[in-house]
Amino acid sequence: MQSAASGHDRDGAKAPVLEMRNIAKRFAGTQALDDVSLTLEAGEIHALVGENGAGKSTLIKIMTGVHQPDRGEILVDGDPITIQSAAEAQRHGIAAIYQEPLLFPDLNVAENIFISHQDRGAVANWRKMFRQAEDILSELGVALDVRSPARGLTLAAQQSVEIAKAISLNVRVLIMDEPTASLSAHEVSKLFQLVRDLRDKGVAILFVSHRLEEVFEIADKITVFRDGRHISTAMRQDTTPRKAIADMVGRDMELLKPRQPAHYGGLLLSVRGLGREGVFEDVDFDIHRGEVLGFAGLIGAGRTDVGLALFGIEPATRGTIVFEGKPVTIRRPEEAMALGIAYVSEDRRQLGLSLPMSIAANISLPVLRRYLNRLGLIRTSEENKTAEFYRQRLEIRTPSVNVAVASLSGGNQQKVMLSKWLNTHPSLLILDEPTRGIDVGAKTEVHAMIGALAEEGIGIMLISSDLPEILAISDRVLVMREGRQMAIFDRDQADEETVMTAAMGQQDTAAVASGAAP
């Protein structure tokens, strides 16, 4: 921050810390960025929003030296520079924090904070390093053992370490790429406090997020990109979420279209006193055919664990499950699948899809037996037929069902995942964070899909941390907190305030309210 004062342009006015002018970047066949400009001022939180593929990531990669622009200028304090590498970006005071922090799991917290310092000499002074790390973390109000390895830290703690790292480097430009995507509401409010503190110290912050509510909570200025072009930049008070979305998608769109309440049928699933030792307990609920039961709560409230128990990945140890009128025990996923239960997991990459395999192969995988001929070989034509069916029905955007899933965008991968489980013809579909990390357009499509599935009589258990999403498409909302069921609300009783109050418990609500106050 000491050199911030040095930047003056010809008029004598202070030049922006970082200015990207008329940047263009082309990758094989696609224009990722087309004549894009962006200005970051000291002491300002500048949000950058846009659908997937709008060019946000490319711009970040140019700012951090991963990619070189084809055209355009980068200016720091009004002086043109080039950024050839991450180390060079760091020398200019530019640092980035990603959704999944990139720490060294085997190194301790202190070393993670200081690892990228170019000037820390040849010999590591551990004592000094521990002391300085402790100082920085306590200034941030974060309680962490600086001697413990980064392995096993929560995502929120890892992000605190990344922020401490940025502070230790005296960064002047901090890029935050989807920093809140995996945090609970309480952790988000804490992160925002840290971000505001940094801003007050004169750091220019570029905040990239899909969550518009958060953008409008924290940003001073909001820029929208679409298809590699700069669409608009406005002060927060001069724009609205609705306008931002219109800019993002290029058309005026409803914020989140509430689903028409379903006329649901008979009882499908009835759960009483369900629990798993030390994880969750006393969960009671019913799901009817054609009903969407939303599971709201903070990260770690145990919602996913209930889903995992019903699917037999981590079986319940207590309670009863009655499915289609018969009491059942579910100990393994195979048993759940045989009953007609499907689980679409939150983690597309690790649990759900085999990325190098084709769309068709992924979809047929859980029920491969159906596609075998008499010799036990796979009938690829049948596989392709099924994949084509889902490609049309779910509007999966791909040149062919035989391309690798890895080549698809996040939203389309999500649709493949959904296809895969719909193809098991489930009567109960467990959806765990079905729209995390996908853009607004794809999100509405997934919502419409959920509605259509419910119409067909499938019971849906929807686990989501996106509260507006839960409220828009659930028939009833179950709220969990710390492994306990807090309440079930009917659609007309559920609004953001009542659900959040239940999800956070009285005490925490107060804490967040005071924490979020500027």
Place this chain on the structure above:
Amino acid sequence: MKWLQRNVRPEQIRELSLLLLIIVAVIFFGSLIDGYYTSRTFNRIASSVAIITVVAVGQTLVVLTRSIDLSVGSIVGCTAYFAGSLVAANSGLSPILSVLAAVALGAGMGTINGVIVAWGRVPAIITTLGTLAIYRGLLINFSGAKTVTTDSLPSWIVDLPRLTLFTIGGVEIRAMVALAIAIVVVFQLAISYLNFGRRFYAIGSNPEAAALIGLPARGIVFTAFALSGALAGTAGFMTLARFGNITVEAGIGLELQVVAAVVVGGVNIFGGSGTVIGAMLGAVMIGILEQSLFRLQISQFWLDALLGFLILLAVASDAVILQRLRALWSRTELKLVAKPPQGSDTAGSKRGKAGG
């Protein structure tokens, strides 16, 4: 328990328990073998351990960076034979120059490995499997399958294994053992305290993050292989001094013992964690087994099978035990974080503002 968790890392518990196992093994073999607790047994084990340790130090550096060096046995064989022929042909050559020649040849062979892995992008296991065969082939070709004999060596080399530097409580510390200990100390200090040394851990722990902060990953991997080669060269000279007679088979199968030492010593085969001291403890364990089974007149083949078993056991148990320990440790850490830092939310930010 809390004290333990605060002051000792799971990895250190791993090393301490290995030390305990070594003591148990010594007591066990002591009860089976008459005259086990003598300086003769100590010296036999120590000179075997010294050679394995020196190679294992280099292997540790390589494994830390998520690679593996299988060519060390061939490098030891080549350098032992080359240094032996060199001093046999030039008996006036100074000891220092002859050692340096062995180290330089080893470093050269390690450099070839390093270039192929770091810049050729060939997986380390394939590269060094290839050079394992190539280096051995070159040795057989150039030596014409002749043997270096003790008679042809100058007396200073022949006497080197028995050269005692000092005696502690009746136990003679021989020069080669002292050299191995010195190498362990120097490299342990280097990877603990030199910023360059910490990079071996960094790129093994998270290569993506290392690339993102601009650590020169290729240079580090290359350095690890070059050092591994140089240390294998050192061990080659030690092998020459210890055995005197060097055939083209010298050092065959050493990679098994070295990888076993490193893995049993708690160096994570997936990179990023482990210590040189741990690898030395692993070498001690293997040296004790080797010499004790020899004394019990159990075949060498059983030793190899036992080493293979130990490698599998160490890697498999690490996956389970170390993970459990880490979970136990991090659970308490999480509690530390989750514990509401009484009002520190606001107090911290105020302090932050005052400071900024």
